[in-house]
Amino acid sequence: MPRPATDEDCEIFDSLRESRRPPGHFVGDGLRVVRRMLEKKAAVRLLCSPDWLEKLPPHEGVDVLTAPRDRLDRLVGFRLHQGIMALGRIPPPRPLSGSFHVALDGLNNAENVGAVLRTCAAFGVEGVLYDGTCASPWLRRAVRVSLAAVLQVPLHPLPDLATALQPLNAWAAHIHGERRDYRELDYRGPVCIVIGGEDKGVTGPVREACKGTIYIPMAGGWDCLNAATSAAVLLAEVARQRVMNYPG
Numbered sequence: 001m002p003r004p005a006t007d008e009d010c011e012i013f014d015s016l017r018e019s020r021r022p023p024g025h026f027v028g029d030g031l032r033v034v035r036r037m038l039e040k041k042a043a044v045r046l047l048c049s050p051d052w053l054e055k056l057p058p059h060e061g062v063d064v065l066t067a068p069r070d071r072l073d074r075l076v077g078f079r080l081h082q083g084i085m086a087l088g089r090i091p092p093p094r095p096l097s098g099s100f101h102v103a104l105d106g107l108n109n110a111e112n113v114g115a116v117l118r119t120c121a122a123f124g125v126e127g128v129l130y131d132g133t134c135a136s137p138w139l140r141r142a143v144r145v146s147l148a149a150v151l152q153v154p155l156h157p158l159p160d161l162a163t164a165l166q167p168l169n170a171w172a173a174h175i176h177g178e179r180r181d182y183r184e185l186d187y188r189g190p191v192c193i194v195i196g197g198e199d200k201g202v203t204g205p206v207r208e209a210c211k212g213t214i215y216i217p218m219a220g221g222w223d224c225l226n227a228a229t230s231a232a233v234l235l236a237e238v239a240r241q242r243v244m245n246y247p248g
Helices: 007-012 031-039 069-076 110-122 140-146 161-165 204-209 227-241
Strands: 025-029 043-048 063-066 084-089 100-105 127-130 155-157 170-173 191-196 212-215
Touching: 007 043, 025 031, 025 140, 031 043, 031 084, 100 110, 100 161, 100 227, 110 127, 110 140, 110 227, 127 161, 161 204, 170 204, 170 227, 191 227
Parallel strands: 043 063, 100 127, 100 191, 127 155, 170 191, 170 212
Antiparallel strands: 025 084, 043 084
16 A cells, blocks of 8 residues: 655665765666566666555555655756656676677766667667776666666676776777778678777777777768767667568
């Protein structure tokens, strides 16, 4: 049965106080994110305004809390979450598998991380590698922007990204130095595309662990796209070459 949320309950969902959450858990907000959390059996607790009680997706075994909409708005700081949030369990990491991967190097903006993960889910990426230089994919902003793609694409946190890339057919997306047009490569075999941060791009040690660097040609007078858009362009080409047939 739903119950009114206490102040202590609400603090767990405070996006600015990640340490308040139980270890191994994350917060998602908005209907599409919460729905995916329920579908993936990741949600353990819902926090919503009372008007959601008759509209909720199936949620057997999930603790349901209610709070006035203005209280929920204060938690997030804006109204984008639609009056519904969820606390979910972070799934345990799985061994790296498959042949189509993405690595994130120094991508420290949570919204960029979320946008890249959404693109990875769309194009069938089989694993995302990242280390401590990257914003956590489990931050609320990253989860929201990704539409909970964190539950779709296997995530692989690593202590040392450069070392992990050495045995892979990894290519760094970088705009400086020796580089190749991204359309010239054959992506039909195992491949890992490395996306760097907005300010410095892929770092030196990570570039050295890659087979080479690739770039996206631009119109005259311009030299770069942002990280999330670059990932979308590159992964669309990889998926095209691999002739992936997506249902629907």
